[in-house]
Amino acid sequence: MDGIFKRIALIFKIFIIIAIAAIMKVAYVQFINPTEVSASDIAYREEVIEATRGDILSSDGRPLAMSVPYYEIRMDCLAPNKDTFEKYVDALSRKLSEFFGNKSAAQYKSQLLKARRDTLRYERIGNRLVDYSELEQIRQFPILKLGVNRGGLIVNQKNRRNNPYGRLAYRTIGFINTQGVGVGIEGTCDYYLKGTPGRQIVQRVLGGEWIPVNGAESVPPKDGYDIQTTLDIEIQEVAENALKKQLLKDAGIEGATALVMEVETGAIRAIVNMKKDGRGGFDESYNYAIGSASEPGSVFKLVSLVCMLEDGYVTLDTPVNTENGMWRHAGHVYTDTHPIGTVTVAKALEQSSNVAFAKLIYEHYADNESAFVDRIQNMKVGERFNLDIQGEARAVIYSPEDKMWSSSTITSMAIGYAVLVTPLHLLTFYNAIANDGRMMKPYFIENYRQNGETVKKFKPVEVSGAICSKNTARTARAALRGVVKNGTGRGTDSPNFEIAGKTGTSRISFGGKYGYEKNGYRRYQASFAGFFPANDPKYSAIVVLYSGETKGNFYGATWALPAFREIAEYIYSTSPEWKRELDGSMAVAQDAPSFSTGRADEQRTVLSELEIAGKKNAMASIAKGGWIKIKADSSHSLVAERYEIESDSLADVTGMGLKDALYILENQGFKVKFNGYGRVAEQKPAPGSSIKRGATVNLILENYETE
Incomplete structure (x- = not known):
């Protein structure tokens, strides 16, 4: 009997020692050396969700700089069940190989099999980001078309900055460099443009990746403000072209600038800065x-x-x-x-x-x-x-x-x-x-x-x-x-x-x-x-040109004055206040105002200010979000229609403003060129055409407003 009690006492002592050791370990980690817990020991964390950066707009609302969404493709390789994965992994591998072109079908299959075997739930797919139209194609691939829970498709949105008008006013519009330092409007207004990031809870899975936790509470991001500038695109283009004509006349000119100001207000309607680059051309690189x-x-x-x-x-x-x-x-x-x-x-x-x-x-x-x-x-x-x-x-x-x-x-x-x-x-x-x-x-x-x-x-x-x-x-x-x-x-x-x-x-x-x-x-x-x-x-206005080293003369009357005159003549000939009265009749305004296709939230803002028949029904349709087309019916009452963007054909952007048209077409994977100003009056190829990704769509813009 004594032996039994001795063994029980020994076991009890061992438990006491283990308990004391555990308590000491916890105390050590928490109070003496808390940093000893490594990142790999943490299963959950809060992750920032990027906000969409606001657009920089011209004086009439056309985009000078905008954020275009691209998407990173990931896959939860454990989401598909065993039968589905084994049945369609070959077909998925072929599709991925054809689409991305960076690996053979066999290599993609090997990657997917290994990821599933290693229980990876956040495997990177492809070698690049994809645009919206490409994402829609990927959503139809075998296995992935089953969605997040059954197919394992995970999509992460990344935004890229795009300047639709190229280098026009680029030094003034500015940029944020890789170190996060900004210049121009991008730098000055960064706080307002960048918006407020959101937050979500993510979980660490096997393989070290972090994935969002389904059902966990999250805070959505608040997108940045759009910044509407005083810049007039037409005056800006004319000023730039007028300067370029002078710059190209003499290889010894090092740079030039032109500014146009509205007398009554001080608003800058154009600002051009051209500096000679290393290739002998000129670029908006110095203010x-x-x-x-x-x-x-x-x-x-x-x-x-x-x-x-x-x-x-x-x-x-x-x-x-x-x-x-x-x-x-x-x-x-x-x-x-x-x-x-x-x-x-x-x-x-x-x-x-x-x-x-x-x-x-x-x-x-x-x-x-x-x-x-x-x-x-x-x-x-x-x-x-x-x-x-x-x-x-x-x-x-x-x-x-x-x-x-x-x-x-x-x-x-x-x-x-x-x-x-x-x-x-x-x-x-x-x-x-x-x-x-x-x-x-x-x-x-x-x-x-x-x-x-x-x-x-x-x-x-x-x-x-x-x-x-x-x-x-x-x-x-x-x-x-x-x-x-x-x-x-x-x-x-x-x-x-x-x-x-x-x-x-x-x-x-x-x-x-x-x-x-x-x-x-x-x-x-x-x-x-x-x-x-x-x-x-x-x-x-002021025009200034800067010469390089020369033994000749360089007079303002010879070099700056012709560019000034060209700018002034354009403004005078196109400004409504100086236009001669047109003879003949003009189209009368319709009883109902003219609307176009656009984002629901922006259509809602405009419509809310009007008192017109059919407003209530139109507002109800807009409340559902997405893209909306508003028009007047035969009784001049407003009717709102849903506008659906097909992924396999060229979208119809006629009647849209340039900002919305660029957003849709570039998300479909097309390059865009445009002429004129106002709304899209014509597009080539025609809406509904089947054209390859990367093809160029030409837009003709016209001003629909009547004087």
Whole structure:
């Protein structure tokens, strides 16, 4: 009996020791060395679900940058039952081999058999992401067509950024690089574009993969806002083409920029930045317009003129002796291209006399140099605008207290040297003169949108205080009109309207010991800034071209002015406010408004604002989501129809906006080219055609709106 009790006591002691060891182990892991638990010991975790990045849109809602969904294919190789898997694995392997082309059917079969044998529930299938139309094909493959639970098909959506208009305004639209650093609107508005990620619970399965847990609570992602910009695609294209024509005329040109601004609001309607690439072509790779501050040259003479007009020192009729085209001051020689004798201030601006403006500024401000600098500062010439896109360069305007100041600084500033400003700074000043002295803050973003509804709208902002009196602004406009009519800008005018502006040519410093000349070579900046129509300005613009090293001349009138005129002529000829009245009848508006095919959420937003027959029934159909086509029946009552996209034929996108048409066609695996603007009026090949993935679909866009 004693032996039995001893054995029981021994067993009890062993259990006690094991229990104590277990408790100590838990305590050690939790409190002494908690990191000892490895990731492989964790069975569940929370995983982030990517949100769809918002689109960047033009002023009329066309997509400049958009997210196109692609899909990663995975397979739960244990989901199919044994009979189904063994019966159809050969057929599935053949389909996968034909579709992806990266492995033979035998290799795919070997992969699937091994994955099932190793009980892998998240096996990667294929060597690339697939688009929507390809996904629909894969859903019909043997075994996989049985779905998630019985066929094991797992689909993970990945979004890729696409620019439908290629490199148009690319530097302004911007991008997010592989390190997550953004530039342009993509970078500035990243917080609003990227949306809010969702969350889901995933489980670790054999093989180390993580798969979503069916039935577990999840938080869906909130997609990012769409950003509607101020950019007008047609004006942007014309500005880009006008610059390219000039760039291709001389292999020595290194880059160029053009900006178009709406006078009343400050909205930027076009911004082009072209820099020579390594292949001899030009690309939107450097933001000259807002990121490059340089000595502007003669276009800055307008600033000097406005200072003197506002301070009451001169009128346009004040005479000035140009010293036969050469004037020495403080060790510097100021020269003109040709002597013009004694002329009026107006004539001096028309002929862009360096001597005249250097002498005038010295005469009136030499005893109080700070007054000249203060006047420039008060006119907001070097204002930091805190733009709604990144990359704004700082203007440099020296004052007498600066170490860089010398006895010749004030006379150099008078003609656009010893001062650094960007093309946008200059344009904003010219725009203020066109706007009776009211300076408008330049802006690139109109609003944030979600599901077609405006979330936040940005209004024009006037920079505090007028930069000058209305009388001064109008006098300056008359002087700029004289430049185009009688001076260095002569020949710019269109037969239909008048332009006012100023040419500019400046040397670009080499820096260091070389100054403005290096071994006989120089670099130039040629520009033209102005506005139109001169008598009632609606748009202002600036064009700047940058030369490489040259021994020749490089004038704003020769290089920048033709591009400015081409841009102005296009805007004038296409803007409704300047179109001549059409003779003949126009189609009358229908009793019911015109709708088109589109996303249900966006159709709902528009329809909710209308009071019209059939609205209630149409809204009920839209509530189901998806794609909807709305039209008016014979009684002018609205009818909403479901729009189904077939996976095996070319979708019908006629009547759609470009954004929706691109989304559908690119998801079907087609390349898209388009011409015109508005909605899709015609597509080739015709809807319903059977064409191969990767084929090109051509869209003709037309504006259906009536004036």
